[in-house]
Amino acid sequence: MRNFFRDKSLQNTPAERPRIGDILLCSVHNALQHYRKFVQNSPIYLAAINEFTRANSAFAESLNRLQMKHSYCFNINFVMLKVIHRMVVWQNLLGRMVAAFLEDCNENETASQLSSCRVALEKKKATLEGLVHFIKFVELGDDLNIIDGLTDPLRRFIRQGWLCKWTKRGFISHVVILFNDALLFAHRSQTSGFIRNAFLPLRSMKVEEGDALHVVTDPTLCLTIRAVGRTFLMSSDCTRVRDIWFEEIRRAIDNAKNSAVEKLPQTETFGAKGVPCSTLDVCWYRHATLGINAIIAAPTNQMSGYLLRKYRNSTEWEKLWVVHANFALIFFQSHQEKEPLALLPIVSYHISLPQLNDEIDCDNVFKVSYNTHCYFFRTDSLYSFSKWYECIRESAISSSPLDVIANYMEAKKLEITYATVYLHNLIYMTADFNTNYSLVELWAVLIIRC
Template identity: 30%
Template sequence: MFFLFSDMLLYTSKGVTATNQFKVHGQLPLHGMIVEESENEWSVPHCFTIYSAQRTIVVAASSKVEMGKWIEDLNFAIDMAKKSQEKSTVFIDSQLCDRSNRSSDEVSLEQESEDDMNSSRTSLDKQTHHRANTTMHVCWHRNTSVSMSDHCQAVENQLSGYLLRKFKNSNGWQKLWVVFTNFCLFFYKTHQDDFPLASLPLLGYTVSTPDESDGIHKEYVFKLQFKSHVYFFRAESEYTFERWMEVIKSAASTTGRMTLLIPKGGTGPMEINGNGI
């Protein structure tokens, strides 16, 4: 599984420990990195090559759209990392000129502040437990990627309101206060509750109107499905129905896995998912 950060690209695999963490197999700094499409070279659909100072890897996306998202995000991150480094170099040079004029007390205080920061960072590193339905775990289990544009859409598309929910094999409808945020539906008994009864990550789900075979003869109903998991939701009006369909479509995705094909100097092929951050 790939993780794209502001200064590096990590590739990992799912851990087998109780902490449910990911094991890092390699990290590629963005400085000096080059990304090129390479479908013609390798005769593999939707593949591209990542050149870094440490090694070269070839990855293949599940679709043309998926590949485009990764190449766009990688090139943007590479460009921003380059600009950030140039600004940092200028800033450091100016700081070195000013440092000779500082008193020893100022240096001492600066060192103390840095020690506090390191201590805080160590404390954060000890927090190893993660919720099982975080975006990265959902990306792994459902073989999906999340791009920067997906994150921007998620911020712009948030919604809450009462909906009637029905499971595939149930008869009755349950009225719930539903909150959609961060690619996930959260279900509450009422809008006054502090904690949700349950949550449903929507990455990988499809949203549509019910089929004739579903036997749903109600208005303003939409259907959520991922493999054999099926849910029906009924809105109170045409407007709220269309709004829920709109925001859920911004999170539901069928984009799939990334495959690491050729790690130079590596041990062979391996499969990983992609998560652009």
């Protein structure tokens, strides 16, 4: 890291040429006061848009037409939040630069200035998280055809996802949404979108593993919920997802029971409205689940740049401008195009390195796949490859435990790849290395020197 910011090739440049740290410090310092005002006023802006949308049908219709356009990939609230996301990127970058500069005793002053900017950005973190919750409630209100009652200052979103609920007709697919005060069930209609089935308070709820109704042969995928005098049997498609839901519901119930009544939301009645949906659809079709931690961390994984894309059955690589945001890949013909060619939600996708039977003979290639869908992406450098691989791996929250193991193994393979490339670079840069050494011998020399 330090070598990246203190590269020897930069030390021979004229003194008046600023370094990357100086440029970033100046940019962040000058923009910080404007961003601070924007963050402070963002709750007002977002609330005003939400209120005006409900009060003015003409504005709501115009906004809906805008968001339904092919060139408009996200809703207006996400676009508003995207401006604040830049502060999250700055904070991450400043933290890395401070750590790098602290390794050099001559950079204490610069590190102190960068650190002060990073602290200023950290103070806005709570505001940003509050805005994420608010926008999530607005999105869920659109998805679930709810006008009033869902958004509450004391309510917090925890998790959403797909589960099956036992009915007289057997297991039926549902979306389940967990808040800090309630659990919401909804099913999908072919004509009316998502329809809310139940809104269960957590304070009187109990949850246990297994099948309390004794209607299934394999209870390891089930959990039983008891609330409002009824018993609900839920089932997932793997034990890992079942365990995630069980632990988070149990924790939410404990927190709700230990909270004062006045600290919990009081609204449990909703009106209806009809608007298109977003990530809830993805969870429905992919049988996936998304938690609030993944949603809050999503801005740190946003990227854009040129990638070469190839399908499994094709031979040609196509150069595209790719934007990764909000758990999706958006493809453009170039960075100057306004309308995307396609949008690919990557929740539950698996990212890996190409296999031998994929017959990929290029470097810096990774594979993104889901069931029979498979895409290959190629970058122009190892650094770009590592950044894209990591950001997509964080967003492709796979629901399969095998995918988790595979991702871990791929990450380990990736570390070995980085180290091997670094080792070969070291061979060429270090004069006293014998280039006739085997790779094992070179690894031994590297370990001894480190």
